[in-house]
Amino acid sequence: MLMYYLGLARRSLRRSPVLTGLMVLAISLGIGASMTMITVLHVMTDDPLPGRSAQLYTPHLDPLPLDYKRHEGSPDPADDLTWPDAMALLKAHRAVRQAAMSGGSLLLRPARADLHPIYVSGRYATAEFFPMFGVPFERGGGWSAADDATGSPVLVLADALARKLFGTSDAVGQTVRLGEHDFRVIGVTADWAPKPLFYADQTGTQYSDADLFFLPLSVAMDQKFPVSGNQSAWGKGRSPSLTSANMSWLQFWAQLDTPAQVAAYRQYLVDYSAQQKALGRFQRPPRNAKLYGLMGWLAHENLVPGDVDLQLWLALGFLFVCMLNIVALLLAKFLRRGGEISVRRALGARRRDIFVQFGIESALIGVAGGVLGLGIAQLGLWSIRQRPDDYARLAQMDLSMLLGTVVLAVLASVLAGLLPAWRACRVQPALQLKGG
Amino acid sequence: MQIAPILAALRKHRLATVLIALEIALACAVLCNACFIIASRLSAMHVESGIDEPALATVQLTGYDPSQSVDVDARALAALRAVPGVQSVTLLNSIPFGARRGTAGITTDAERQHFGGVIEFYVGAPGSLDALGSRIVAGRGPRPEDFQPFTGFMPNEANVQITQALADHLWPGVDPLGKEFWMLKSHYRVVGVLKTLVRPDPPGWTPQERLWSVFVPAQPGPYLTGSYLLRADPKEMPRVMRDALAAVARALPEVVIDRDASQTLTDLRHETFRNDRIMAGLMLGVIAALLLVTALGIVGLASFWVAQRRKQIGVRRALGATRGDILRYFQTENFLIVSLGIALGMLLAYALNVALMQVYELPRLPLAYLPVGALALWVLGQLSVLAPALRAAAVPPVVATRSV
Known part of the structure; x- marks a missing residue:
């Protein structure tokens, strides 16, 4: 028929x-x-990290004073974490893995005479960044928590930058001068650039950006490296430093494998906020603390x-x-x-x-x-x-x-x-x- | 022309008539708003900069410590001035259509009570205002003693030139010369009025705000460094620019030349409005596709009706109707359908504009767009119906005597 x-x-x-x-x-x-x-x-x-995105979460606290008013069109300071909060969450280590991070653009002076000095953008992060996001390595690997603690001048390069600087020869073990400091290359990542760059600050162009280097956050702080992305300060007083409790600028991601872990972490964030409120640092309700899943966070950022x-x-x-x-x-x-x-x-x-x-x-x-x-x-x-x-x-x-x-x-x-x-x-x- | 029989015929084909009218209504709504979006993007693209764009270019250097600024600037200026064809090189912090380094909010009182808006501070070294070619329409240009050294974001105290647009906004109907304004604690006195000077990033500002600029004279130093304004003969510009970049790379191998930002102002302007050009082109495409599809619908339906009514047309011809009568019948029918669509379309266009205003911060649709849209659709309708109507007029009376 x-x-x-x-x-x-x-x-x-x-x-x-x-x-x-x-x-x-x-x-x-x-x-x-x-x-x-x-x-x-x-x-x-689209999902920037298929297979892993379901286990990745980003915690958000609300450290803003009650009378804080956001200007129309300006970013929400509560989208990022302050240095004390990020360090407290790292130290508590309540998730399977967790890392704090921020972007930065540094002057790179190539050792090769035929290359001009350039600015390269990359990421300052803590050690578990690599295993948590499943960053693939071509050579070598990431750094350890001990490197974070001691502030070792170690560096992970993206394959594109490694090829540009060292050609086909092995970059691991080489020295790279970033800013005014020498770094030892300990790893080269394979081609890896999530689209969008979900873990980056929301002010960037997240669909075309890729990190060309990774180095320990503690080193960046010690050397006072410039931080890119939004820095929102509030309250009165002199201009805040990066370690101030009144300025948010860090991104934080955590890996949580089971629903029970997610629930427990959510409760931990509320408890932490309540404790900070009791101490007089936070003013807003502890329930304002949020835990976004990766796809939920992208929806919240509304990158389209x-x-x-x-x-x-x-x-x-x-x-x-x-x-x-x-x-x-x-x-x-x-x-x-x-x-x-x-x-x-x-x-x-x-x-x-x-x-x-x-x-x-x-x-x-x-x-x-x-x-x-x-x-x-x-x-x-x-x-x-x-x-x-x-x-x-x-x-x-x-x-x-x-x-x-x-x-x-x-x-x-x-x-x-x-x-x-x-x-x-x-x-x-x-x-x-x-x-x- | 008898309208009653046409209406009676249309009533028999109510559904198809309403559908085509609805299509025309949607086309009318989109047409009006799309034309409006195109017009507003085009007006942004044609913003008058007030400067000699074809004769200007910029070179941007970074990657050195501010403490080295005196040395870097001296070497860069020497290298650039040695390039054949370069008429002048000066330092200017922000560049029209390029680098933006002086955007800040101002107040018209020291107590910071009366907010004056967010404006662009062009902080420039001696000669930079002349190099720009911005015309002074009242008061005076900067004098040598106006250029003072400074530390921090910008000079704390200066005699400045503001644009006519900014003067009209801050002090409407009042002579702006001698007036003062503040940026946080920094204090500025207006000594001259510029005809126009566009801000570096005109898209994203309203047509008035695009021209809110002020020129602040200052001496080069750690906070006014690495941003050079070149002036050359427009005809020689491409070569001068190539040579200039090569000269800087030779003279200062240790600094970073920001090659994306180091371009002629003509190129920078072109790039600034790239998105607007694309959006305008896209809207044009949407309009073309929409009109095409609407025309296809009218042609299709009219052809069908003509074929369907062959016998009736033959009868009318046999009873004495001329070819012109038949032609006019279909033209009037089309006019009625399109008019129905347009009436509905005007309301839709307005509703669409209100929705766009809320979501995308578009201004209100000027009423003048509505009759223009209506006229366009009437013409489109008549053009599309012409071929089928001519075919109808060609039906011979003898058809009436044949059975279907």
Whole structure:
């Protein structure tokens, strides 16, 4: 039966090639535009660390005074931790693994004479950063908690920077001059850059940034290395230092493997806040302390820029207009076939059969539109990749998006065909037959 | 032209009529708002900078300790001045369309009660205001004694030139010369008014705010260093810029040249508005696609109706209707449908604008966009219906005598 309907649909569509072409073109334009923007949104909200993200959490405290007022558009100071809080959480060691971190940009003077001095951005972190995030190493490895404690001048390089500085020779054991200090390279990471760079401060361009070096946070503090990212201070008094209890600037991540551990850690954060409140440091309710999962944190940060949102809505609105168009055209097309419908009904076809027949005809338009739409979406994504935005280079379709395109096209065209098909199957056969 | 029979016919095809009208309404709403977005982005892109952009370029150096600034600046200036074609080199902290180093809020009283807005402080060494080419329309330019050494973010006390736009904002209708303003505890006195001087980052500010700039004269030092403004003949600019970067790299191998920021001002301006250009292009694409699809719908439906009514058209022709009558019938029908769509579309356009205003901080849609959008859709409708209507007019009267 299905083959018969497909045959009927094909014949009907061939009978009016211009109209069919118009409908296929309309649906493919709508689908192409929508899928371009859906793909952009998909890559922007994708899991940066598949397989690990479910165990990663970031704790947040609320050390702000009761009367603190945030300026419109400025970042929330409670998004980051203060130095005393981060150190307390590290010392308590309540999670399986935990690390405090912050970004920094340092002047690098290459030993090779043919390389100019450059600024490189990287991360100051504590030892468990590497095992917690599962950073893969090409050579060597990360540093130990003992290195953190003693402030050893050790350095982990990203493979890109290691290759630039030392070519193909082994970077481990070499010395690199950062700022005005010499560091010993103890590890080189394999190609690793989560997109977005979820653990970075929210002021950066998180889709194009990658850390080129990693060094112990304690060393950065000892050497007074510059910190990049947002530093929010509050309260009165002289300008705060990085170790001040009134300035937040550190990011903190913890690995929690079971729901029980998550619940326990959440309780620990509330208890810690209550204790700080009792000591008079915190003023706000201890329940303000939060523990975000990785994907929850990304949702909270809302990294998708307004322009992308606007463009997605535009594309979906455009698809809707295209669908309206197809509804009107299909309606005209189906109703014109009153004679054919009546003959089939008189020969014993049920209403349901007529409905299915026209449904299949709509779906066929959808398939053709989907295939053409795929081409248009690829064109759209290519144009997105030419943009200067930091997410632009990520705009590529994966398999799920490819399938999604065709599914969406068929869905849209079947949806558009519902009303015309329903109207068509309600045609009174007797009236039409007499008239013909 | 009889409208009653057309309405009667449309009533028989209520659903299809309403659907096409709805499509036109949506197209009208999007068209008006998209045109408005394009216009506002274009106006931002064409902001008047008030300076001699084609004759200017900048070189940005970093990667040295501020204590070395005197030495670095001396060597960089010497190297840049030696480049053939360079007319002048001076120090300027912020660069129009480039580096932004002087954005701060000001008050018009020392007690910090009356907030004046967030403005851009261009702190420049002797000669930098002349190099920019910004025209003074009232008061005077900086005198040699106005350029004082300073420490910290910017001079604590200075005689400054402000833009006309900022003067109008701070002291509307009053002579700004001699007026004072404060940035925290720093105190400034207005001695001159500039015609315009755009801030480094005009996108992201309202059209008025884009021109809120002040020129603060100062001597180079640890806080005014490494940011050079070059002036050269526009025709020679590309070569001068290449030579300048090479000369600095030779003279100061130990410092970092910020190559992304070291460009001609023409290039910097181009890059500043890249996103706006893309958005405007995208909106243009949306408009084109939307109008295309709407036209396709009208052509499709009209063709169908013409084919469906062949017999009736034949009867009308046989009863004495001319080709023109038939043509006008379909044109009037289209006009009625499009008018219905436009009426609905105006309301939708307004609603869409209100929604956009809330979510994306767009200004209110000027009413002038509505009739323009309506006219565009009427024209589109008439153009799309023309081919099917001509085909209808060509139906011979003899069709009436044949059975279907």
